[in-house]
Amino acid sequence: xxxxxxxxxxxxxxxxxxxxxxxxxxxxxxxxxxxxxxxxxxxxxxxxxxxxxxxxxxxxxxxxxxxxxxxxxxxxxxxxxxxxxxxxxxxxxxxxxxxxxxxxxxxxxxxxxxxxxxxxxxxxxxxxxxxxxxxxxxxxxxxxxxxxxxxxxxxxxxxxxxxxxxxxxxxxxxxxxxxxxxxxxxxxxxxxxxxxxxxxxxxxxxxxxxxxxxxxxxxxxxxxxxxxxxxxxxxxxxxxxxxxxxxxxxxxxxxx
Numbered sequence: 340x341x342x343x344x345x346x347x348x349x350x351x352x353x354x355x356x357x358x359x360x361x362x363x364x365x366x367x368x369x370x371x372x373x374x375x376x377x378x379x380x381x382x383x384x385x386x387x388x389x390x391x392x393x394x395x396x397x398x399x400x401x402x403x404x405x406x407x408x409x410x411x412x413x414x415x416x417x418x419x420x421x422x423x424x425x426x427x428x429x430x431x432x433x434x435x436x437x438x439x440x441x442x443x444x445x446x447x448x449x450x451x452x453x454x455x456x457x458x459x460x461x462x463x464x465x466x467x468x469x470x471x472x473x474x475x476x477x478x479x480x481x482x483x484x485x486x487x488x489x490x491x492x493x494x495x496x497x498x499x500x501x502x503x504x505x506x507x508x509x510x511x512x513x514x515x516x517x518x519x520x521x522x523x524x525x526x527x528x529x530x531x532x533x534x535x536x537x538x539x540x541x542x543x544x545x546x547x548x549x550x551x552x553x554x555x556x557x558x559x560x561x562x563x564x565x566x567x568x569x570x571x572x573x574x575x576x577x578x579x580x581x582x583x584x585x586x587x588x589x590x591x592x593x594x595x
Contacts, residue, residue: 341568343368346419348411350402350459351429353380355528356478359556360426360563361385365393367564372415374400375429402429402455408462421470424567425463427456428478432493445492452496453503460507460518468514475511476566477504479520481582497522501578508576517575519566524582527553549584 347364351357353375365371365388373388373395375381381397388395396418400411415422430452433444460475467473482494483501500520508518525544545551562581565571580586 340368341564341570342424345369345423345567346372346415346421347424347426347567348372348374348415348422348459348463349426349428350374350400350411350455351478352384353377356523356526356556356559357426357428358384359560360428361395362388363557363560363564364424364426364567365391365395367568369393369424370419371395372411372418373397374411376401402427402459403450405458405462408455408458411459412462412466416466422463422466422473424474424476425459425467426476426478426563426567427459429455429459430478430493430496432490434489437488437491440491448492449496452493453499456500456503460503464507464511464514464516467511467516471515473516474567474571475507475516475518476563477518477520478563479504479522479578481522481524481580481586483520483522483578484586504578505576512575517566517571519571519574519576520578521559521562521566522578522580522582523554523559524548524580524585525553526559527555547585547588548582549588552583554581554583 342364347369349357349361352361352373361371361373361384373381373385378399385395385397398411398414400407433448456477477500479500480497483497486494504518504520559581562579
């Protein structure tokens with residue numbers, strides 16, 4: 340129960356890693372504010388937490404809109420009195436060749452995957468400054484430091500999240516607020532399946548993953564729990580990579 344009675348907001352919590360984090364936070368004792376634009380799925384995640392004996396609410400939020408992020412934090416404070424943790428996770432992936440990307444593809448991705456992290460983090464931080472404490476966790480990726488040509492806007496954003504995390508950590512440290520990031524490799528989510536759409540793509544991805552398999556969403560959630568909790572009380576400005584050894588790997592391995 341490392342997050343007992345802590346109020347945790349999770350954006351992009353209707354599915355995938357965000358859903359796994361919301362459920363795991365609840366199992367660790369947190370009061371969870373589930374947030375997404377997929378209202379039906381998001382309500383379902385909050386309902387599952389309550390059914391399992393936890394405490395949760397759902398709040399619809401488009402992180403690309405500053406007013407939505409402000410309203411999300413305000414709703415959490417109104418319901419539970421404070422905000423201990425903000426997990427900025429909402430993201431989209433557009434898989435196209437560089438030459439086929441449209442202006443809309445580029446702008447939509449940056450609005451959600453980078454500007455949305457800034458908005459969510461700043462909205463939470465303003466509340467946390469009033470409290471004198473808090474932890475912000477940004478969902479980054481191994482693509483913060485390595486590129487995928489068919490996911491260029493996504494890759495650019497994750498590089499931005501890496502630097503955003505560092506700069507936020509330095510800015511907020513005097514206020515007792517920690518800021519860290521988690522960098523998953525290929526995880527068995529809907530987004531991960533997009534990158535392994537056929538057997539050849541799956542083999543290509545796994546040939547660069549020493550553990551030889553995709554990660555599970557709950558394995559990423561475990562890292563998020565650590566960074567959100569007091570176990571990481573002296574950790575700030577860091578990105579913890581949860582990637583099956585992919586970043587250190589500089590040669591392919593055989594996979595079945």
